[in-house]
Amino acid sequence: MELLHVNIPNWSDLATHWRPEVMLVGTFLLALLGDLVVRGRRPAVPFTVALVGLTMAGICAVRKLGVEGGTVMGDLVVVDGLAAFFRILFIFTGLATVLFAWTSEEIMGKKRENKGEFFALTVLLTLAACVMAEARDLLMLFLSMEAVGIVSYVMAGYMRGSLRSTEASLKYVIFGAVSSAIMLYGLSLLYGMTGSMQFEGIRAGLQTGDVNAFGLLVAVVLVMAGMSYKIAAVPFHYWAPDVYEGAPTPVSALFSVGPKAAGFALMIRFFYTTLAAGPDANASAGLIAQINWPLLMAVISAATMTYGNLVALRQANVKRMLAYSSIAHVGYLLMGFVLLTDAGLQAILFYLLVYTFMNLGAFFFVVAVNNHLKSEHLDDWVGLGFRMPWAASLMIIFLGSLTGIPPFAGFAAKLYLFTAVMDRQWFWLVIVAGLNSVISLYYYFKVAKAMFLMSPPEGADMSPLKLHWLQYTVLGVLAIPTLALGLFFGRFKGLADRAIEMMTTGL
Amino acid sequence: MTTSLPLGTVSSSMSGQFGTVLIFVLVGFAFAGIALLVARILRPSNPNPNKLTTYECGELPRGSSWIRFNVRFYLIALFFIVFDVETVFLLPWAVVFRQLYPLPGLGSLVLWDMVIFLGILGLGLAYVWVKGDLNWVKKLMERPDEVVSSDGDEEVAAP
Amino acid sequence: MTADLIFVLLALLTLVPAVWVAFSRNIVHAGFSLLLTLLGVAGLYAYLGADFVAVTQVMVYVGGVLVLILFTVMMTRVPQNGRPRHGLDRFVPAAVFALGVFGLLYKTITAVEWAASEGAVEPTTAEIGTNFITSYIFPFEYVSLVLLAAMIGAAILIRERRPEETEEPAAPAPETEEEVAS
Numbered sequence: 001m002e003l004l005h006v007n008i009p010n011w012s013d014l015a016t017h018w019r020p021e022v023m024l025v026g027t028f029l030l031a032l033l034g035d036l037v038v039r040g041r042r043p044a045v046p047f048t049v050a051l052v053g054l055t056m057a058g059i060c061a062v063r064k065l066g067v068e069g070g071t072v073m074g075d076l077v078v079v080d081g082l083a084a085f086f087r088i089l090f091i092f093t094g095l096a097t098v099l100f101a102w103t104s105e106e107i108m109g110k111k112r113e114n115k116g117e118f119f120a121l122t123v124l125l126t127l128a129a130c131v132m133a134e135a136r137d138l139l140m141l142f143l144s145m146e147a148v149g150i151v152s153y154v155m156a157g158y159m160r161g162s163l164r165s166t167e168a169s170l171k172y173v174i175f176g177a178v179s180s181a182i183m184l185y186g187l188s189l190l191y192g193m194t195g196s197m198q199f200e201g202i203r204a205g206l207q208t209g210d211v212n213a214f215g216l217l218v219a220v221v222l223v224m225a226g227m228s229y230k231i232a233a234v235p236f237h238y239w240a241p242d243v244y245e246g247a248p249t250p251v252s253a254l255f256s257v258g259p260k261a262a263g264f265a266l267m268i269r270f271f272y273t274t275l276a277a278g279p280d281a282n283a284s285a286g287l288i289a290q291i292n293w294p295l296l297m298a299v300i301s302a303a304t305m306t307y308g309n310l311v312a313l314r315q316a317n318v319k320r321m322l323a324y325s326s327i328a329h330v331g332y333l334l335m336g337f338v339l340l341t342d343a344g345l346q347a348i349l350f351y352l353l354v355y356t357f358m359n360l361g362a363f364f365f366v367v368a369v370n371n372h373l374k375s376e377h378l379d380d381w382v383g384l385g386f387r388m389p390w391a392a393s394l395m396i397i398f399l400g401s402l403t404g405i406p407p408f409a410g411f412a413a414k415l416y417l418f419t420a421v422m423d424r425q426w427f428w429l430v431i432v433a434g435l436n437s438v439i440s441l442y443y444y445f446k447v448a449k450a451m452f453l454m455s456p457p458e459g460a461d462m463s464p465l466k467l468h469w470l471q472y473t474v475l476g477v478l479a480i481p482t483l484a485l486g487l488f489f490g491r492f493k494g495l496a497d498r499a500i501e502m503m504t505t506g507l
Numbered sequence: 508m509t510t511s512l513p514l515g516t517v518s519s520s521m522s523g524q525f526g527t528v529l530i531f532v533l534v535g536f537a538f539a540g541i542a543l544l545v546a547r548i549l550r551p552s553n554p555n556p557n558k559l560t561t562y563e564c565g566e567l568p569r570g571s572s573w574i575r576f577n578v579r580f581y582l583i584a585l586f587f588i589v590f591d592v593e594t595v596f597l598l599p600w601a602v603v604f605r606q607l608y609p610l611p612g613l614g615s616l617v618l619w620d621m622v623i624f625l626g627i628l629g630l631g632l633a634y635v636w637v638k639g640d641l642n643w644v645k646k647l648m649e650r651p652d653e654v655v656s657s658d659g660d661e662e663v664a665a666p
Numbered sequence: 667m668t669a670d671l672i673f674v675l676l677a678l679l680t681l682v683p684a685v686w687v688a689f690s691r692n693i694v695h696a697g698f699s700l701l702l703t704l705l706g707v708a709g710l711y712a713y714l715g716a717d718f719v720a721v722t723q724v725m726v727y728v729g730g731v732l733v734l735i736l737f738t739v740m741m742t743r744v745p746q747n748g749r750p751r752h753g754l755d756r757f758v759p760a761a762v763f764a765l766g767v768f769g770l771l772y773k774t775i776t777a778v779e780w781a782a783s784e785g786a787v788e789p790t791t792a793e794i795g796t797n798f799i800t801s802y803i804f805p806f807e808y809v810s811l812v813l814l815a816a817m818i819g820a821a822i823l824i825r826e827r828r829p830e831e832t833e834e835p836a837a838p839a840p841e842t843e844e845e846v847a848s
Contacts, residue, residue: 004793006800008612025811029630032818036637073804114822124815131808143805147812154819169823189774195781205781215778218770525712529672576740578824584737585820588730589813595722596809599795606792607799620799620806627810631817640821 009073017079018072020061020087024127027053028120035116043108043115050098050119054126058091066498075198076137081502085349085495086133086265089356090258094126096474097254100364103468105371106159106248113160122254125151129258133265136273138187138197141266142180145230148259149176155254156247168246175229175239183226189219190274199273206274217291220275224296227270230263233330234304241311244323249370252319253363256326257356264333264352268345269503276340294426297338302432305331309439319366319376321443322359325402328440329355332433335417339424342500347416349496354401354413354485361398361478364471365391372465378450385452388465390472392451394479399444401482404437409485416493582640593628597621669713676713680706697736704728718791 014022030053031046038045065088069079098119101107107118128147135141153176157169191197193215194205206216225236232240244252275293308328315321333355336348366376368391373380385392401408414437418430456462485492561568600621608617635641683702690696704727711720798806 004796006796008800009616009803011615028811029627032630032634036634039637074801076802076804113825117818117822121815121818124811127811139802139805140808143808143812147808147815150812150815150819154815154822157823160823189778192780193778210779212778215774218774525717528712575743576737578741578826581734581737581741582820582824584730584734585824586817588726588734589817589820591726591730592813595725596798596806598721599718599791600798601795602791603795603799607796613799616803617799620803623807624810627807627814628817631814634818635821638821638825640825 013072020057023057028123031120046116046119054095061088076140077134081499083134085499087130090129093258101250129262132262136199155251164246168243179226179229186219186222202274234307241323245320249367294338301334305436309436343420345500346497347420351413354409357482358398358401365395381450382454383456394475403444412489676709
């Protein structure tokens with residue numbers, strides 16, 4: 001009789017390494033079930049379930065930080081430093097989104113439908129993002145990206161009856177399908193060349209040396225195309241402005257952080273494991289020599305940040321402007337990829353941490369304004385600084401941090417990225433990034449100017465606007481690290497550093 | 508933990524089996540073709556424009572047959588595909604179930620593997636059922652804020 | 667020799683209708699041509715010894731996805747002024763792009779030394795089933811979540827709404843479907 005060699009998976013992995021995610025799965029199923037039990041009439045039920053579940057999963061994930069991880073039920077998924085870092089980020093994002101969506105007219109307004117499902121789907125997106133950061137096999141890579149994609153398509157089109165939202169969803173689906181297909185082709189080439197689905201196996205296959213350079217370049221470019229779509233890097237950014245503008249604003253906030261950071265986590269693990277030779281200080285020697293990876297990434301990075309910033313200059317719609325600004329930030333983040341060094345990857349992680357706080361804050365402020373003004377247009381924002389002074393002041397913090405001005409966290413994050421690239425003599429890239437930061441100052445300042453410095457037209461409604469207490473709380477919670485990380489970043493930078501160290505040395 | 512498991516029933520060469528399938532397909536086409544050919548030879552040929560109308564009983568069709576269908580068809584088809592995929596996943600599991608279930612250490616895996624899988628998808632079925640997506644004649648769900656006022660029994664567009 | 671002949675036949679079965687799909691001006695004809703293409707692909711899978719994948723292809727694609735595609739066609743609006751014709755201005759760039767992609771892929775396929783497996787062709791279903799329970803149990807369970815998400819998503823996005831809740835002037839309501847559903 002024939003024999004098949006297999007690994008017997010162990011259920012106990014779920015309890016030891018994967019407990020936060022198990023909680024997320026349970027939360028999702030319970031939230032959905034709860035919504036069914038109340039027949040969709042009491043969105044408070046799934047909301048509460050999601051809130052409690054995400055909080056518990058978050059506490060669990062924080063407590064697991066620094067604990068030695070391992071593979072989960074087989075070899076395809078691993079919880080290591082990188083995954084442990086990112087899942088905290090995702091759960092935090094999910095939690096913030098759930099809280100803010102609860103106060104958003106676009107989700108919870110009187111005429112809205114499917115309110116309960118929104119919270120269940122947010123939990124599921126959080127889980128899918130976590131799995132993306134844990135995948136270490138081509139099958140899981142694709143599956144996890146599709147999972148994030150499917151949930152995203154639904155959430156983008158959540159405002160039924162809004163043409164903008166439907167259009168956003170449709171564009172997202174079509175671009176997503178095309179880029180998935182492109183990436184899948186690249187993955188199949190990699191598998192065909194190396195005969196392995198595991199990232200480690202692919203590296204081993206590539207390092208035997210007799211790999212065709214042209215074929216490898218095609219494969220890497222195709223895979224990169226699929227991932228560029230997920231993180232919205234030029235030239236696969238087309239969907240981003242329309243989707244961010246059309247989707248309900250809490251969803252845009254989630255998209256600009258969750259799936260994007262998950263894409264980065266996947267890219268870090270995939271490209272580092274397959275293309276970089278190991279924890280080698282002299283990384284350019286360790287990189288697979290057949291393709292000019294640094295130049296490829298540098299060009300994508302420079303193009304992405306320049307495009308994002310230049311187009312953002314011309315936007316009058318704040319939501320759309322933030323969408324372009326988030327494209328620009330992807331450009332900065334990609335700088336850390338140029339050499340696949342530890343320092344670069346650590347800088348990416350720290351930047352993503354800071355970016356999560358400041359970008360969520362900026363988008364959530366738009367939600368709060370949108371509830372009252374039903375407009376994201378800058379002309380309608382004139383004088384907002386006097387109508388909602390506290391919230392607008394917090395927005396200034398987020399905008400300042402997004403620009404990267406000194407006391408804020410964005411500055412520290414950019415500093416790390418720039419030095420990581422500078423260390424490897426990529427001066428032109430640093431100069432481009434510096435110029436881009438200057439450009440971005442202009443359009444971020446435009447928002448601040450409209451809110452505080454411009455005088456509103458005669459007879460404009462200047463009545464003060466009140467925010468929900470939850471909104472003040474969340475914005476405040478986001479603003480604290482945006483300020484504090486700019487001054488006391490050592491400890492959190494250490495977190496990012498350890499995450500990368502754990503990924504590169506072990507597992 | 509790595510182990511070696513007995514693998515399925517050893518059967519004859521697979522290319523031989525697909526060869527049988529191919530012969531079946533060819534014979535099927537040939538059978539239909541021959542039948543049509545024989546009919547063509549035997550039948551009387553008597554063309555008449557009336558034979559080409561849509562309804563031979565004389566009813567004239569109005570308008571185009573190309574109309575927009577109800578989106579409900581699409582929803583049902585989508586659900587069908589989900590469960591179609593589910594059966595595809597069930598099949599290989601069913602093939603090895605009897606062989607692997609008695610093996611030490613595998614019993615719980617073999618069983619719970621599929622129980623969880625089906626349970627999660629069962630929740631999906633419950634979802635579309637409770638939300639009324641499976642009803643062909645729609646009873647639109649009342650809004651949360653109208654729960655008290657009406658029973659929401661209005662029926663819409665019953666075809 | 668016979669094997670080569672079968673391959674060529676299957677490749678033709680895949681490609682010829684595919685060309686028809688791309689060039690047909692009638693979207694219904696294109697949809698039905700896709701049926702033959704998908705069957706051809708299933709045949710190619712069987713030819714390569716992937717029996718389970720071949721059956722899946724028939725069940726899911728021919729049996730399900732194709733039906734979905736045809737439903738989609740049935741739900742589109744009736745073309746008003748005939749079907750659009752595209753001139754050379756569309757055709758030439760598309761042809762150049764397609765040929766470029768073909769050249770790229772051709773060069774890749776011929777240049778790379780593939781890590782092919784040299785094994786006898788054997789039934790795969792039992793092996794796949796065993797893997798579902800052991801090495802690949804994680805993606806197997808994960809798929810059920812993805813399918814659940816797809817189901818809920820489809821229901822949320824497609825479910826009919828109460829008409830008065832449309833905020834922006836949307837397309838006119840779909841025509842009656844009495845004739846269809848009776």
